[in-house]
Amino acid sequence: MFTGIIEEVGTVKELCTGNEFGVIKVECIKVLQETNIGDSICTNGVCLTVTEKGENYFKADIMGETLQRSSLGECEYKSKVNLERALCFNGRLGGHIVSGHIDGIGQIVSIEENIDGTWFSIKTGKNILKYIIEKGSICIDGISLTVAYVDDELFKVSIIPHTLKNTNLIYKNLNSKVNLECDLVGKYIEKFTNFMEKEDKEKQSNITREFLIKNGF
Numbered sequence: 001m002f003t004g005i006i007e008e009v010g011t012v013k014e015l016c017t018g019n020e021f022g023v024i025k026v027e028c029i030k031v032l033q034e035t036n037i038g039d040s041i042c043t044n045g046v047c048l049t050v051t052e053k054g055e056n057y058f059k060a061d062i063m064g065e066t067l068q069r070s071s072l073g074e075c076e077y078k079s080k081v082n083l084e085r086a087l088c089f090n091g092r093l094g095g096h097i098v099s100g101h102i103d104g105i106g107q108i109v110s111i112e113e114n115i116d117g118t119w120f121s122i123k124t125g126k127n128i129l130k131y132i133i134e135k136g137s138i139c140i141d142g143i144s145l146t147v148a149y150v151d152d153e154l155f156k157v158s159i160i161p162h163t164l165k166n167t168n169l170i171y172k173n174l175n176s177k178v179n180l181e182c183d184l185v186g187k188y189i190e191k192f193t194n195f196m197e198k199e200d201k202e203k204q205s206n207i208t209r210e211f212l213i214k215n216g217f
Helices: 064-069 161-165 184-205 209-214
Strands: 008-018 021-027 040-043 046-053 057-063 080-085 104-114 117-123 137-140 143-150 154-159 177-182
Touching: 008 057, 021 064, 040 057, 057 064, 117 161, 137 154, 154 161, 177 184
Parallel strands: none
Antiparallel strands: 008 021, 008 080, 021 057, 040 046, 040 080, 046 057, 104 117, 104 177, 117 154, 137 143, 137 177, 143 154
C-alpha cells in the first residue's frame, strides 16, 4: 500500500519488453534507502517488486496485465517516473490509500496555468469516470490528488507549484498519457451494491407459482 505522496522522481535507464513481459531499470537515490530485494516501489502509480538493486538504481519485472493497463510500457530512455516506497504504518498518511493497481489510462487534453495552480484536464473512459467524484481522491501517475471537476468525458485537477516541481507532471504535455487509480472505497461500494442487488433478485426468483400454492397462497 502507498499514500500517493511522491518521494522522488526517477529516470528510466532501461526498458525491455516482449512476450507480454517487461523489465525496467530506474535510476534513483532516495527510495533505495531501507529498500530490500522483494520490497515494493510504486512507479508512476504501478506497484513493482524490486528484483535487483544497486547504489543508484533498481530493477523490476512488469507483468503483461500491467503493460496492458498502464503506460509503463511506453516509457522511453530518460523518461521521468514518480517513485514512492511502500507505506509504513508508523508514519503519516499524507495522501490517501493507494494500492498501486492501475484501473486505466487517461490523456491530458488541457494544461492551464492560473493563479490558484496549474489545471490539468484529463480525458478517460466511462469505466473510470464512474468512480470519480468532485472533491474525491484520484491517483495520477502515483500522485494523490483531489478532483476539482468531473463530467461525462473528463475530469480536472489543480496542481500546486510544490507538486508540479516535485513530480513528473512538470514534464507532461498535451496528449501525454497518465496512469489512473480510482479511490478504493468507490469500487468496494459498487461491488457490495451489485452483490446485494444480485442476492435480492435470487431471493425473488425463488418465489414461484408452485412455491405460493404449496404454502397456501
